[in-house]
Amino acid sequence: xxxxxxxxxxxxxxxxxxxxxxxxxxxxxxxxxxxxxxxxxxxxxxxxxxxxxxxxxxxxxxxxxxxxxxxxxxxxxxxxxxxxxxxxxxxxxxxxxxxxxxxxxxxxxxxxxxxxxxxxxxxxxxxxxxxxxxxxx
Numbered sequence: 589x590x591x592x593x594x595x596x597x598x599x600x601x602x603x604x605x606x607x608x609x610x611x612x613x614x615x616x617x618x619x620x621x622x623x624x625x626x627x628x629x630x631x632x633x634x635x636x637x638x639x640x641x642x643x644x645x646x647x648x649x650x651x652x653x654x655x656x657x658x659x660x661x662x663x664x665x666x667x668x669x670x671x672x673x674x675x676x677x678x679x680x681x682x683x684x685x686x687x688x689x690x691x692x693x694x695x696x697x698x699x700x701x702x703x704x705x706x707x708x709x710x711x712x713x714x715x716x717x718x719x720x721x722x723x724x725x
Contacts, residue, residue, distance in 0.1 A: 617643055620670075622650040629669035629704055637676060638695045644716055645677035651710070670707040677719045689713040 619634060630650060637646060651671045681689045690711055700706040
């Protein structure tokens, strides 16, 4: 089990009007949250990924509303924070293929999947070099 590590970063925030995203940046990383008031599962995801992967960029979007009409979600205890989309840029991914990168994130969030109603993640995982190549295209 991965230890519960406190969130050590202090950030300056401002609101981006389009899409209701909250942009947060500090000296080490840039984090874009899905809303002004993210829920407890989103905060845990951000905290764990930030503490363990030290991303230079993290974008999280709560897509739960897109899936709330699905039959399995009708009986679920958590319908507001069940589906997330993640973009993570971290040097911890260097030398790892995509399945290994995704397994790493699933391992970090195992408690959320097993006990807190997290149901699905859609992920883009890159190193800084890969992200830079994508930007230049």
